[in-house]
Amino acid sequence: MTTATSTSDVPVRTRATPQERRATGVGIVLIVLGVFVFWAFGLGSEPGADATFNLSLPGATFENITWVVSARWLAFAVAVILAFLGGMILRRSNVRWTNLALAIGLILFALAFLTWAAGGKSFSLVGMLRSTVLLSVPVTLGAMTGLMCERVAVINIAIEGQLLTAAFVGTIVGSAWGIWAGLVGAMLTGALLGAVLAVLAIKFRIDQIIAGVVINIFALGLTSFLARRVLSEAPDLNSPGRFTAFKIPILGDIPVLGPMFFEHNLFVYATFILVIVLHFGLFYTRWGLRSRSVGEHPKAADTVGINVYRTRYRNVILGGFIAGFGGAFFTLAQVSRFEENLTAGIGFIGLAAMIFGRWMPLGVFGAGLVFGFALALQQKLGILGTPIPSEFLSMTPYIVTIIVVAGVVGRARPPAADGKPYIKD
Amino acid sequence: MNDAPPPDGGWDDQGYPGWFQRVSGVGSSVGQAVLVPALAVLTALIIGAFIIAITDVDTLRIWGSDPGEAFGLTMSGIFDAYKALFVGSVGSPRAISETLYAATPLILAGLAVAVGFQAGLFNIGVNGQMLIGGMAGLWVGFTFSLPMIIHIPLVVIAAIVFGGMWAAIAGFLKARTGAHEVITTIMLNFIALYLIDYLLKSSWFQEPGRNDPISKPANPSAHFPTLGDYRLNIGFVIALGAVWFVWWLMYRSTIGFEFRAVGFNPSGAKYAGMNVAWIYVAVMAVSGALAGIGGANQILGLEPYRGISNFAGTVGFDAIALALLGRSHPVGVLIAGLLFGALRAGGREMQGAAGIPIDLVLVLQALIIVMIAAPELVRAIYRIKTPEEETGTTISTGWGG
Secondary structure (H helix, E strand, O other): OOOHHHHHOOOOOOOOOOHHHHHHHHHHHHHHHHHHHHHHHHOOOOOOOOOEOOOOEEEEEEOOEEEEEHHHHHHOOOOOOHHHHHHHHHOOHHHHHHHHHHHHHHHHHHHHHHHHHOOOOOOEEHHHHHHHHHHHHHHHHHHHHHHHOOOOOOOOOOOHHHHHHHHHHHHHHHHHOOOHHHHHHHHHHHHHHHHHHHHHHHHHHOOOHHHHHHHHHHHHHHHHHHHHHHOOOOOOOOOOOOOOOEEOOOOHHHOHHHHHHOOOOOHHHHHHHHHEEEEEHHOOOHHHHHHHHHHOOHHHHOOOOOOHHHHHHHHHHHHHHHHHHHHHHHHHHHHHOOOOOOOOOOOHHHHHHHHOOOOOOHHHHHHHHHHHHHHHHHHHHHHHHHOHHHHHOOOOOOHHHHHHOOOOOOOOOOOOOOOOOOOOO | OOOOOOOOOOOOOOOOOOHHHHHHHHOOHHHHHHHHHHHHHHHHHHHHHHHHHHHHHHHHHHOOOOOOHHHHHHHHHHHHHHHHHHHHOOOOOOHHHHHHHHHHHHHHHHHHHHHHOOOOOEEEHHHHOOOOOHHHHHHHHHOOOOOOOHHHHHHHHHHHHHHHHHHHHHHHHHHHHOOOOOHHHHHHHHHHHHHHHHHEEEEEEEEOOOOEEEEOOOHHHOOEEEOOOOOOEHHHHHHHHHHHHHHHHHOOOOOHHHHHHHOOOOHHHOOOOOHHHHHHHHHHHHHHHHHHHHHHHHHHOOOOOOEEOOOOOOOHHHHHHHHHOOOOOOHHHHHHHHHHHHHHHHHHHHHHHHHOOOOOOOHHHHHHHHHHOOOOHHHHOOOOOOOOOOOOOOOOOOHHH
């Protein structure tokens, strides 16, 4: 089985620390990206093709702000910057700046890509960024659900099922009693499924992943069944109306940032608030400290008098409310009607965003925006008609997740007790 | 986790106490081991009946005015539905053929999950592995024109190789970086889904003159031969062979012993000198290979012998239910596969004859798994005495690996 260790008499070499190896990896990646940008987006674009980015939406206070840029020269500039960043990282192996350099590099890469794609055409950059924020909302809310659960060591892969069922109940209750009732109904549904997960995981101590899979299958089966059997019979139960976008005074008039962040529907603003509240709550309040302690070391938490079970139940159910809210986004804001498997894997992307954001609300929101960008890109590139098949863009979030989980972008460390049932002595 | 093996084995008393005893919590006797699943299925059917009753929109309107009539209609609705379920699954030779036909991919995929479970790995990526393996089989199917006796084995081998390699990615990532296989396999599912959509629209696969994702048909020599004009085909025989193979692998071979040892206690296996990292890759490869055959069966085992978008359907997720129901034992998976095949075949009849959407079958499956995974639920409902040794089901220990 194991090969004999013949290296035992070789003098010990000082090996690079994981951080240094990572820095080297990131440096190489940046340089490769730079070369790629030079070749594909620089040489690969028409020499005279200018990309026209619209920086305002039609009808905005400051209308018709545009930015015209030569696709080829921008690509060359980006390539140089990428190579420079990569070189700096490689030469210094400066661990501290690795993530920053990588983030800047990826944003520049995205910009070069967009310019290349929009070369010779006009493209609404603000529209794109606006849908990025909008599409990041269900992902972020799903991820927050997962975060609430995993911070108290309950793995929740039932997010998808919670979103789907909540979306379904949202449309029915919303059609019958109005959208606000629909919102409440959806949130209660999410919480109910959260409670089911909590009971299965905490009381019955079923494997939490199995419990999650079960809830997902159940949700898909039940909602599809009811959609075909009830909603098709009573279509009036499937037209709830929707929460429309409204502009925040003053803030909404800021160029670029205004339409991007402050001209949305209720769900988007609520997500902003939730992210900040959760981040503050988790790291600066007694509730947060207790929750985290239950997730990291339940036994110690129990010893100092924290009720582990109650904390877990409470957080998983609270997480369910968030999932319910996220589910309502689909039927009460986005499309305003339910279709089979409407959520189409957004819950799983949320799970990925949670890991990518390293179990921290602000980080998770950032990850949500990255995935939102990928989703928005998918929608908008169809309009531009690039040669890249949309399937590859659709894959991007999942590939990014694998790279993140595999630790290429730094080790993502989950709460220590994640997934382990706690048995009180 | 309990370190000491339970004193007495159930069906798989060869060697280590496998997943069987640890999951079941049912403990010692075969009687109990059968009792809980049987009651789980029964309970699921009863709950299913309630769901049928309360979703019957037309009858619900009558309850206020004529409860007697409404009750009668509800009862006959449930009766019709379950009668169709029964007739459609075992009521005639054709129905039995349909059941076995529907069971084929389920058994193969269920075995894939079961092999993973026994080694302590949770392969949620069966769907993706089926897609990739199936596409490889399809490619061999329409590219070559060979005698059937060579062509079909080639198709199966291609499916095995590609399904296995796709799954091995997750095994490799776990071995090398500790990335949790649940996350990576879920992600690989989505990647496979989009990848085959792309392939189906590329010139390699796409039917000339079409714009939607649909492939050329496989050559007739690669079609799985059917039994007369029934849909039952050679795929079922391959599935039975796979059941035997998995049994042999897990309980009669050294490598299978190592798989189970790693599943039982990875650190123990490591100190016993086993190469745990390599075993993770091998387990995933075997698992994916089985899934790959299931995928090939989804294309070459039914008309029109073409690849379409997500041709694996929900089989990959049903497989998890199957492996749990079958206690991860190959024979258990076979029996569970036949049961779910019957639900599938009957469900189609139920949809056609009684107008009950087939999605009800998914609900039944979910209920069955819950009750299998939490036998306390069943015992609580039927007031069965709890055996001495009670352990929860834990096969995953967080994302850290």
